[in-house]
Amino acid sequence: MKIRDSKSTIIFKIVIYTLLTLGALICVFPFIVIISGSFTDNHTILTEGYGILPKNFTVAAYQTIFKAPQDILQAYMMTFYYTIQGTSVGLIMITMTAYVISRPEFKYRNNISFMIYFTSIFGGGIIPWYLMYSKVLGLKETTGGSMIAIWFPALMSPFLIILMRTFIKASVPDAISESAKIDGAGHMTIFFKIVLPVLGPGIATVGLFLALGYWNDWFRSSMFSTSSKTWELQFYLYDLLNATQALKQMAQNTSISTADLPTQSVKLAMAVVATGPVLLFYPFVQRYFVSGITIGAVKG
Amino acid sequence: MKRKANRQLSSLQGMLEKQYFGKKLAILISMMISIITVLLYLPVFRWISVVNTESLYETLKVKEKAIALLETNYSLFNILSFVQHTRAGSIGLYSMILLFLIIAALYFNLVFLLRIIKKKNIKGNLSIYSAAHPAMIFSVILCIATIIYIDFANSKFGMTGFVLSPAVYLILIISIIAFIFIKLVESKERLLYREHGFLYELKKNWILFLMLVPTFLYLIINNYLPMVGVYYAFTSFNFKDGLWASPFVGFKNFEHLLKADLFKLTKNTILYNLAFIGIGNILQIAFAIFVSRVGIKWFKRTSQTLMFMPYFVSFVILKVLVYNLFEYQSGMINTAMVSLGLDRIDFYNEPSYWPYLITVFYLWKNIGYGIVVYLATIMGISDEYYDAAKVDGASILQQIRYITLPLIKPTFIILFLYALGSIMKGQFELFYQLVGTNGVLYNATDIFDTFVYRITTTQPLSIGMGTAAGLYQAVFGFIVILVTNFFVKRKNPDYALF
Numbered sequence: 001m002k003i004r005d006s007k008s009t010i011i012f013k014i015v016i017y018t019l020l021t022l023g024a025l026i027c028v029f030p031f032i033v034i035i036s037g038s039f040t041d042n043h044t045i046l047t048e049g050y051g052i053l054p055k056n057f058t059v060a061a062y063q064t065i066f067k068a069p070q071d072i073l074q075a076y077m078m079t080f081y082y083t084i085q086g087t088s089v090g091l092i093m094i095t096m097t098a099y100v101i102s103r104p105e106f107k108y109r110n111n112i113s114f115m116i117y118f119t120s121i122f123g124g125g126i127i128p129w130y131l132m133y134s135k136v137l138g139l140k141e142t143t144g145g146s147m148i149a150i151w152f153p154a155l156m157s158p159f160l161i162i163l164m165r166t167f168i169k170a171s172v173p174d175a176i177s178e179s180a181k182i183d184g185a186g187h188m189t190i191f192f193k194i195v196l197p198v199l200g201p202g203i204a205t206v207g208l209f210l211a212l213g214y215w216n217d218w219f220r221s222s223m224f225s226t227s228s229k230t231w232e233l234q235f236y237l238y239d240l241l242n243a244t245q246a247l248k249q250m251a252q253n254t255s256i257s258t259a260d261l262p263t264q265s266v267k268l269a270m271a272v273v274a275t276g277p278v279l280l281f282y283p284f285v286q287r288y289f290v291s292g293i294t295i296g297a298v299k300g
Numbered sequence: 301m302k303r304k305a306n307r308q309l310s311s312l313q314g315m316l317e318k319q320y321f322g323k324k325l326a327i328l329i330s331m332m333i334s335i336i337t338v339l340l341y342l343p344v345f346r347w348i349s350v351v352n353t354e355s356l357y358e359t360l361k362v363k364e365k366a367i368a369l370l371e372t373n374y375s376l377f378n379i380l381s382f383v384q385h386t387r388a389g390s391i392g393l394y395s396m397i398l399l400f401l402i403i404a405a406l407y408f409n410l411v412f413l414l415r416i417i418k419k420k421n422i423k424g425n426l427s428i429y430s431a432a433h434p435a436m437i438f439s440v441i442l443c444i445a446t447i448i449y450i451d452f453a454n455s456k457f458g459m460t461g462f463v464l465s466p467a468v469y470l471i472l473i474i475s476i477i478a479f480i481f482i483k484l485v486e487s488k489e490r491l492l493y494r495e496h497g498f499l500y501e502l503k504k505n506w507i508l509f510l511m512l513v514p515t516f517l518y519l520i521i522n523n524y525l526p527m528v529g530v531y532y533a534f535t536s537f538n539f540k541d542g543l544w545a546s547p548f549v550g551f552k553n554f555e556h557l558l559k560a561d562l563f564k565l566t567k568n569t570i571l572y573n574l575a576f577i578g579i580g581n582i583l584q585i586a587f588a589i590f591v592s593r594v595g596i597k598w599f600k601r602t603s604q605t606l607m608f609m610p611y612f613v614s615f616v617i618l619k620v621l622v623y624n625l626f627e628y629q630s631g632m633i634n635t636a637m638v639s640l641g642l643d644r645i646d647f648y649n650e651p652s653y654w655p656y657l658i659t660v661f662y663l664w665k666n667i668g669y670g671i672v673v674y675l676a677t678i679m680g681i682s683d684e685y686y687d688a689a690k691v692d693g694a695s696i697l698q699q700i701r702y703i704t705l706p707l708i709k710p711t712f713i714i715l716f717l718y719a720l721g722s723i724m725k726g727q728f729e730l731f732y733q734l735v736g737t738n739g740v741l742y743n744a745t746d747i748f749d750t751f752v753y754r755i756t757t758t759q760p761l762s763i764g765m766g767t768a769a770g771l772y773q774a775v776f777g778f779i780v781i782l783v784t785n786f787f788v789k790r791k792n793p794d795y796a797l798f
Binding site: 008009012013016017019020021023024026027028030031033034037045092093096097099100103105106107108112114115116117119121122123124125126127128129130131132135136137152153155156186187188191212215216217218219222223234235237238241242264267268271274275278279282283286289290293294 | 496501505507508511512514515518519521522523524525526527528529530532543587590591593594599602603605606607608609610612613614615616617619620621623624625630632664667668669672673675676695696697721728729733736749752753755756757763766767769770771773774777778781798
C-alpha cells in the first residue's frame with residue numbers, strides 16, 4: 001500500500017517537473033531567440049538561421065540603432081511622457097472613485113458602480129469612439145491634441161477600479177473610518193490621512209497595471225497620430241517592421257538596392273530596446289501583479 | 301433638542317396619517333397623468349405634421365418616387381422614415397435621439413404605473429415616488445427636446461416644414477404638475493422614514509461627489525457619448541454631406557453586412573473565443589495544480605515567473621517573434637525544415653495553419669495570468685483536507701480529483717461566465733499583429749474587431765458598415781450577457797454577474 005503510493009507519487013513528481021520545465025522553456029525560448037538574434041550578425045541569420053546562443057557575436061545592430069538615435073529617442077521620450085502622465089492622472093482618478101464607491105454611507109455607490117461596470121458590457125463600438133476624439137473633440141488637428149487622445153482613453157478600466165476598491169476595503173476596515181468620523185474627521189481627512197498612507201501596495205499594483213498598458217500600447221498611436229513626433233515606442237517599432245516588409249516586397253519587384261533597409265538583426269535589436277525596461281523591471285514588480293490578480297480573482 | 305425633534309416627528313406622523321387622503325390623491329393624480337402621457341406617446345398620435353409640403357419637397361430635392369412614400373403626419377416613432385425618404389440627413393441624429401428618448405420615457409412611465417399596482421410595502425410610498433421621478437423627468441425632457449427639434453428642423457430646412465401638435469405642450473405641463481405634486485408629498489413622507497433626497501446627499505457628501513467628477517467626465521467622453529454614435533450604423537457616409545448630414549438609410553448597412561461578412565465574422569469571433577476559453581482554462585488549471593504540487597521553492601518560483609513573462613510583452617514584440625519564426629525565407633521553422641531536407645512551408649499564404657497558430661500564441665501569452673488566478677484559489681484550500689485524505693490513503697491523483705478540482709470549480713465558473721460574457725469581443729491586438737493586412741488569411745482569421753479597424757483606418761466611406769458591424773457585435777454580446785446572467789441568477793445567485 002505504502003510503497004505503491006510513493007511510487008505513483010514519484011511518477012507524478014517526475015511528470016510535473018518535466019512539464020513545468022517544458023512550459024517554462026517554451027515561454028522563455030522566444031525571448032532568448034530575439035536577444036541572441038540581436039547580437040548575431042545579419043549574414044549569419046540569413047544563411048544559418050537563429051540559434052540559442054549568438055554565433056558570430058557582434059553588437060553591430062545596436063551600433064546601427066544608436067548611430068542615428070533621434071527617432072528612437074523621440075519615441076522613447078514620448079512613451080515615457082504618456083506612461084507617466086497617464087499613470088499618474090489615472091491613479092488619482094481611480095483612487096478617488098474607488099474610495100467613493102467603497103463608502104458604505106454613500107447612498108449612490110451601487111448606481112455609480114453599475115455605471116462603471118456597464119461600460120464593460122456595452123459600448124458604441126470603435127468607430128463612434130474614434131469619431132468622438134477625432135471629429136467631435138477635434139483632437140487630431142493639433143499635435144498637442146493627438147497627444148491627449150493617446151493618453152486620455154486608457155486612464156481607467158472597470159477592472160482597475162474594482163481592484164482598487166477591494167484594496168481599500170481590505171486595508172482600511174469600515175470600523176476605522178467610522179471611528180475617525182465620530183472623532184470629527186471629514187472625507188478629505190479620512191482619504192488623505194487614513195486611506196492613502198496604508199494603500200501603498202494597492203497604488204503600486206494598479207499603477208503598474210496602468211503603466212504596463214501605456215508602455216505596450218501601439219493602437220492609439222495608429223489611430224490618432226498625425227506625425228511621427230507623437231508616436232509611441234511600440235508603434236515606432238511596428239512601423240519599422242511594416243516599412244521594411246513593404247520595402248522588401250517593392251525591392252523584389254523593382255530592383256531597388258536592399259542594402260539600406262534595416263536588417264533582420266537591427267529589427268531584433270530594436271525589439272530588445274523597446275521591451276528593455278519591461279524585462280528589466282519584471283523580476284522586481286512581478287509580485288505586485290501577482291498580488292493584484294490574486295486579490296482581483298478572489299473577489300471575482 | 302432631540303425631544304423636540306421627536307415631538308415634531310410624532311406630530312408629523314399623525315399629520316401624515318390624517319393626510320392619507322391627500323397622499324392617495326397625489327398618487328391618483330400622477331397616475332392619471334402618467335396614463336394620459338402613455339396614451340399620447342402611442343404611435344397613433346402624430347405629434348408632427350408636415351406643412352408646405354410642395355415647397356418643402358422642392359427645397360429638399362425629394363425624388364418623385366420617394367414623395368409617394370411620404371406622409372403628412374408623423375409620430376416620433378416613424379419620423380426616421382421621413383428622414384430616410386427625403387434624405388434629409390442633417391436632422392437624422394436628432395431624430396434618433398428623440399426615438400430613444402420617447403422609448404425611455406414610455407418605459408419609465410410604465411414602470412411607474414406597474415409600481416403603483418404592485419406596491420412594495422417598505423417605507424410607505426417612497427418606492428412609488430422614486431419610480432415617479434424618472435417617469436416625469438423623462439417626459440419633460442422629451443417634450444422640451446421635441447419643441448426644440450421642430451425649430452432645429454425648420455432652420456435646417458430653411459423654411460417652416462414641421463408643425464408641432466399641442467399634445468406635446470399638454471404633456472409638458474401635466475408632467476411638471478405631477479412632478480411637483482409628487483415632490484410635495486414625498487418630502488413629508490421622507491421625514492417620517494428618515495430618508496434623504498439627492499440634494500441633501502449632495503450637500504452632506506459634496507466632497508464625494510466632487511471626487512467623482514473626473515471619472516464622470518471620462519466615462520461620458522470615452523464611453524457614454526460614443527454610444528450615441530451608433531447612429532452612423534444607419535447612415536451612408538459621403539464626403540459631400542459630411543458626418544452630420546449624410547443620408548439616413550435604415551437597415552441597409554446591416555443588409556450589406558449580412559450578404560458579405562456577417563456570418564463569417566460571427567463564426568470566427570465565437571469559435572476563436574471558445575477555443576481560447578476551453579483550452580486556456582484546461583491548461584491554466586493543469587499548470588496551476590502542477591505549480592502548487594512542487595516542493596522545491598526556487599523551482600516553484602522560477603517556473604511561475606518564467607511562464608508569466610509573455611504576459612508582459614507587447615503584441616508588437618509578438619509580431620516580431622511570430623514573423624521571425626514563420627517567415628518563408630529566413631524564418632526559424634523554415635530554415636530548420638530546409639536543414640532537415642524538407643520543403644519550406646509558406647505560412648503567410650496558407651490560411652489553414654493560422655487558427656492553430658493564433659490559439660497557440662494566445663495560450664502562450666495568457667497562461668501565466670491564468671496560473672496566478674487559479675493558484676490563488678488552490679493556495680486558499682486548507683491543508684486539513686489533504687492531510688485527512690492522506691491518512692485515508694488517497695493518492696495524489698485522487699487528492700486532485702476529489703479535493704482540488706471540486707474546490708476550484710467556483711473560480712472556474714466565475715471566470716467562465718465572465719469569458720462567456722465577452723464571447724463577442726475579439727482579441728484585436730493579437731489578431732491584428734499576427735495577421736496584419738495580409739488579405740490571404742482573412743477568411744480564417746478575420747474577426748469583428750479587425751474588420752472594423754480596417755474600415756476605420758483605410759475605408760472612411762464604409763464607416764456606416766463598420767459601425768453597423770460594431771453595433772451588431774455589441775448588441776449580440778449584450779444579449780448573451782443578459783441571457784447568461786438571467787439563467788445563472790435563477791440557478792445560483794452567487795455566480796450572477798450583476
